[in-house]
Amino acid sequence: MAVASRTSSGPGALQRRGRIRPGDAVLYLVTLAAALSGVVLLALITREVIADAWPAMQKFGLGFLTTQAWGDNNKTLFGAKSFIFGTAVTSLGALLLATPISLAIALFLTELAPRWIRSVVAPLVELLAAIPSVVLGLWGILVLGPFITGTLGPALHGTFGWLPIFSSKPSVGSNMFAAILILTIMIIPIVSSICRELFLGVPSELKDGALALGATRWEVVRGVVFPYARAGIAAALILGLGRAVGEAIAVTQVIGNNVAIHADLFKPGDTLASRIAGQYQGADTALQVASLVYLAVILLVFSLIANLAAQLIVRRVAGRHQMR
Amino acid sequence: MKAFVTRRKRPLAVLSVLGLVAVASVAASVSGAQARSNAGELKGAGSSFVAPLVGVWQQKYEASKGVKISYNPIGSGGGISAITNKTVDFGASDAPLSADQFNACNGCVQIPWALSATSVMYNLNGVKNNLHLTGPIIADIYLGKITNWNNARIKAVNPGVSLPDKDITPVYRSDSSGTSYNFTSYLNTVSRQWKSGIGNGTTVNWPKGVGARGSSGVSGVVSRTEGAIGYVDVAYALQNHLKFAAVQNRSKQWARPGLLGIKAASLADRKFSPTNALSIVNPPPGKKFRKAYPICTYTYVILRLQSNQASLLKPFVTWALTSGQADGPRLKFQPIPKYVRTKGLAAIKRVHS
Numbered sequence: 100m101a102v103a104s105r106t107s108s109g110p111g112a113l114q115r116r117g118r119i120r121p122g123d124a125v126l127y128l129v130t131l132a133a134a135l136s137g138v139v140l141l142a143l144i145t146r147e148v149i150a151d152a153w154p155a156m157q158k159f160g161l162g163f164l165t166t167q168a169w170g171d172n173n174k175t176l177f178g179a180k181s182f183i184f185g186t187a188v189t190s191l192g193a194l195l196l197a198t199p200i201s202l203a204i205a206l207f208l209t210e211l212a213p214r215w216i217r218s219v220v221a222p223l224v225e226l227l228a229a230i231p232s233v234v235l236g237l238w239g240i241l242v243l244g245p246f247i248t249g250t251l252g253p254a255l256h257g258t259f260g261w262l263p264i265f266s267s268k269p270s271v272g273s274n275m276f277a278a279i280l281i282l283t284i285m286i287i288p289i290v291s292s293i294c295r296e297l298f299l300g301v302p303s304e305l306k307d308g309a310l311a312l313g314a315t316r317w318e319v320v321r322g323v324v325f326p327y328a329r330a331g332i333a334a335a336l337i338l339g340l341g342r343a344v345g346e347a348i349a350v351t352q353v354i355g356n357n358v359a360i361h362a363d364l365f366k367p368g369d370t371l372a373s374r375i376a377g378q379y380q381g382a383d384t385a386l387q388v389a390s391l392v393y394l395a396v397i398l399l400v401f402s403l404i405a406n407l408a409a410q411l412i413v414r415r416v417a418g419r420h421q422m423r
Numbered sequence: 424m425k426a427f428v429t430r431r432k433r434p435l436a437v438l439s440v441l442g443l444v445a446v447a448s449v450a451a452s453v454s455g456a457q458a459r460s461n462a463g464e465l466k467g468a469g470s471s472f473v474a475p476l477v478g479v480w481q482q483k484y485e486a487s488k489g490v491k492i493s494y495n496p497i498g499s500g501g502g503i504s505a506i507t508n509k510t511v512d513f514g515a516s517d518a519p520l521s522a523d524q525f526n527a528c529n530g531c532v533q534i535p536w537a538l539s540a541t542s543v544m545y546n547l548n549g550v551k552n553n554l555h556l557t558g559p560i561i562a563d564i565y566l567g568k569i570t571n572w573n574n575a576r577i578k579a580v581n582p583g584v585s586l587p588d589k590d591i592t593p594v595y596r597s598d599s600s601g602t603s604y605n606f607t608s609y610l611n612t613v614s615r616q617w618k619s620g621i622g623n624g625t626t627v628n629w630p631k632g633v634g635a636r637g638s639s640g641v642s643g644v645v646s647r648t649e650g651a652i653g654y655v656d657v658a659y660a661l662q663n664h665l666k667f668a669a670v671q672n673r674s675k676q677w678a679r680p681g682l683l684g685i686k687a688a689s690l691a692d693r694k695f696s697p698t699n700a701l702s703i704v705n706p707p708p709g710k711k712f713r714k715a716y717p718i719c720t721y722t723y724v725i726l727r728l729q730s731n732q733a734s735l736l737k738p739f740v741t742w743a744l745t746s747g748q749a750d751g752p753r754l755k756f757q758p759i760p761k762y763v764r765t766k767g768l769a770a771i772k773r774v775h776s
């Protein structure tokens with residue numbers, strides 16, 4: 100709404116001034132074209148993706164979502180069930196691990212750390228985001244994998260073996276758990292750097308006021324910083340989730356690429372994005388290509404829902420808290 | 424104030440004009456560069472299996488003929504996509520084009536241009552190189568029916584070898600791969616259950632084990648996982664000092680993926696398919712194939728019949744099929760037999776601009 104009214108006032112404002120100034124007109128046209136190109140691009144991509152997926156959509160219908168298969172029955176049966184499961188488990192698992200760590204990093208860097216530590220650590224955390232995902236994936240195979248099979252896996256299985264998610268000892272480093280850890284590493288810099296900016300934006304009068312009333316550091320964080328930044332934190336987490344859902348290459352390198360559904364995180368699995376990245380190029384049959392694009396359609400719907408949810412959360416939280 | 428504002432606006436306009444000019448000139452120089460490179464450059468992409476050989480060819484061909492060959496080893500599937508979408512002058516694949524792929528490529532021809540083997544590698548501490556494995560044993564490992572290295576069937580073919588009590592982790596290629604095609608085509612010939620339940624292809628629905636991306640991914644996972652078994656082209660296995668199995672052929676001989684074994688297998692298929700494909704996995708028993716290694720494959724170059732680069736492409740592929748073969752043996756590529764070369768040279772003649 101607000102956006103629409105602002106753009107419609109653009110040319111009107113130009114004319115009301117009496118003459119059209121070329122600079123303003125150029126600026127207006129350039130920005131308008133940029134804004135429209137985004138919308139048009141999205142529409143074109145959606146159209147193309149659905150058109151390419153159409154043969155599979157026609158053949159399998161919505162049953163595709165609840166079928167666990169990939170090239171079964173002599174390459175005629177495909178289904179997305181295990182990939183939807185894998186995507187949900189790995190991205191939510193990564194979010195679960197990354198949230199407390201990211202918040203802690205952001206809090207430490209804004210509220211607690213001495214200035215010199217802040218200036219060293221903050222850029223380093225952000226540098227984590229600059230590691231190419233293929234390199235992170237390779238590290239996952241060569242370093243993280245053996246660490247999981249050798250140390251972490253047996254320890255977790257020994258302590259928490261009664262939980263279904265750690266019910267076996269990992270025999271190979273490529274599994275869902277490795278994918279969760281890799282995704283955690285990938286989303287921490289995003290979430291923590293956004294949260295850091297948010298926390299820096301908390302007015303110091305509020306914090307000083309709370310401190311003056313005798314609040315402890317933790318009470319200030321809980322009572323002032325978190326509530327003030329709540330909407331922003333929610334948005335940051337959704338951004339992180341989006342990154343985790345869409346990440347393809349690093350995940351495909353470490354997840355073990357198996358069409359299976361296990362509660363056990365030490366078993367291999369696969370995600371939507373990973374399957375597309377792995378097999379789109381050079382798929383054997385036209386039906387396989389269409390089925391892969393059908394996975395992309397599901398991924399698109401996933402991201403759409405995540406974005407809408409984010410907007411809803413941000414609006415609700417911001418509405419409840421009149422501070423923003 | 425108003426005057427100030429307009430003055431402020433002008434640099435913006437000037438900047439945007441400058442920007443347009445810059446973009447235009449960059450575009451012009453890019454297209455210029457392309458035009459220049461068209462005088463003497465061929466672009467290819469695909470199979471990582473054949474990449475070491477193409478690497479040698481690149482240097483030699485540019486040195487002797489002045490034509491630059493660029494090659495991107497993105498995997499067989501990627502090569503097929505690239506030539507189908509006309510983003511390269513030639514594609515390379517270890518798996519012959521499937522019917523759907525051949526139709527999608529619309530006016531392509533594939534030519535066998537190199538010949539090598541897929542090795543079955545394993546990671547077992549303290550177990551010697553060239554462990555004996557039969558086809559049915561390998562198939563049952565990948566089917567999940569043999570799950571431990573001390574299985575009686577593995578012991579039976581390896582007398583005197585002490586095999587550990589260790590779970591077997593089968594590792595396979597998760598991306599679309601010609602090596603997978605070669606390997607699964609072999610499993611098809613040795614296991615009825617494999618053929619009816621899984622089948623062959625550049626990707627299949629593996630019932631057991633874990634996937635890894637690319638030859639490097641598979642060998643990475645195998646080398647970091649005690650008890651793992653995997654498959655990779657023999658040149659890669661040798662370069663990376665991986666242990667690989669001697670596989671029993673149909674003459675009941677234990678064959679290694681060396682030049683001798685590949686050469687013996689190369690004559691197993693003399694009948695080209697309508698699309699020039701040859702299948703030489705698991706040659707029949709007989710004196711001729713006594714030494715044959717059962718998991719060998721031709722690897723193909725894919726060309727468009729109508730190519731603007733035909734004048735450069737035809738001499739290059741002709742050279743690769745003839746003089747270029749001499750570079751093969753030290754990379755474990757056996758030179759292609761004469762009847763395959765003859766067929767290839769005839770196919771090249773059909774390419775035109």
